[in-house]
Amino acid sequence: xxxxxxxxxxLSRRLHFPDDEKRLPWLPxxxxxxxxxxxxxxxxxxxxxxxxxxxxxxxxxxxxxxxxQTDLPxxxxxxxxxxxxxSEKISGPQREQLKKRLAEAGTTPGCPFLIDNSCIIHxxxxxxxxxxNVFSAPCAAGEDPYxxxxxxxxxxxxxxxxxxxxxxxxxxxxxRKGDLSGPIQAVRAQIMNLLSxxxxxxxxxxxxxx
Ligand code: SF4
Ligand code: SF4
Numbered sequence: 001x002x003x004x005x006x007x008x009x010x011l012s013r014r015l016h017f018p019d020d021e022k023r024l025p026w027l028p029x030x031x032x033x034x035x036x037x038x039x040x041x042x043x044x045x046x047x048x049x050x051x052x053x054x055x056x057x058x059x060x061x062x063x064x065x066x067x068x069q070t071d072l073p074x075x076x077x078x079x080x081x082x083x084x085x086x087s088e089k090i091s092g093p094q095r096e097q098l099k100k101r102l103a104e105a106g107t108t109p110g111c112p113f114l115i116d117n118s119c120i121i122h123x124x125x126x127x128x129x130x131x132x133n134v135f136s137a138p139c140a141a142g143e144d145p146y147x148x149x150x151x152x153x154x155x156x157x158x159x160x161x162x163x164x165x166x167x168x169x170x171x172x173x174x175x176r177k178g179d180l181s182g183p184i185q186a187v188r189a190q191i192m193n194l195l196s197x198x199x200x201x202x203x204x205x206x207x208x209x210x
Contacts, residue, residue, distance in 0.1 A: 015123050020084070026171045030081045030124075033167040037127045040160020045133060048154060054135035057152075063117050064139045065132055067110035071146075072194040073128035075187065077171045079197070082113075085124040087206050094120060095206070102203035112199055126194060127164060131156045 014035035021028045045056055090098055097115050105112040113121045119129070133154035134145050145153050165184045169176050174183040 020088070024084065026077065026080060026168075027084070029168045029171055030077055033077075033164040034124075034127070034130070036160055036167055037130055037164040040157040040164065041130055041133065041154070043160065044154055044157040047157075048135070052135060052151075054152070056133060056154075057136055057138045058133045059138070061117060062138050063114055063119070064141055064143070065134075066114040066119065066129075068139075068142050069132065069144065070193075070195050072111075072126065072132065074126050074192045074194040074197055076190055076192075077168045077187075078124075078126040079192075080171075081124045082121055082126075083202055083205070085121050086113075086202060087209055090120060099203060099206050102199045102206065105199045105203070106196075111195060127161075128194065131161075 015031050017027065017031070021031070049055060086098060086102075094115065098113070098120055101108075101112040101115060111119075113119055113125070119125050131154065135152045135154070136149070137152075139145055162180070162184050165187050166176060166180050168187065169180070169183050172183075172187055174186065176183075
């Protein structure tokens with residue numbers, strides 16, 4: 001019998017927002033999903049570093065992908081998380097910067113959430129951003145490694161990916177019982193694009209709420 005992969009402990013820590021999680025029933029699902037996704041990314045990196053004999057090139061402060069990568073997936077449950085985090089958790093000068101970036105989204109290059117070379121919604125960034133990792137050497141300015149060196153791009157662990165989708169099925173009023181392949185596919189089919197998504201409503205919401 002095939003041994004089932006279990007997540008190694010201590011690889012990925014689930015974030016907790018106890019008061020918000022009591023108030024917002026979808027939030028624990030989303031945080032569970034991101035912890036599963038992060039664990040899957042850590043497992044895939046470890047396995048592929050060994051198999052490819054290459055080291056991960058991504059590091060803190062390396063955000064070129066957030067500027068030039070145009071093909072980052074986004075799902076409805078992730079948008080809700082971003083709306084919540086941006087409107088309720090970001091304050092002060094960063095909030096003002098984000099409002100400005102969102103109002104300009106689509107007219108300036110890069111992801112509107114990249115501020116001062118760092119992701120302002122990092123705890124709630126979409127799964128696609130978490131999975132985008134590159135081996136060997138950091139991306140050059142403007143380089144899309146999918147085209148220049150696909151062998152250096154991390155291949156996501158599909159088992160963890162599906163488990164992360166399964167965690168948010170109740171968000172879509174889908175049951176987490178029996179064969180989940182259909183419901184997971186239904187969620188996957190709702191894929192959108194992070195950069196082409198219209199963030200102007202979030203900008204308006206943030207402007208109204210201060
Ligand atoms: S994907 Fe490329 S640009 Fe993004 S963090 Fe990794 S090495 Fe840096
Ligand atoms: S959401 Fe964050 S991690 Fe994703 S592209 Fe934008 S700035 Fe980068």
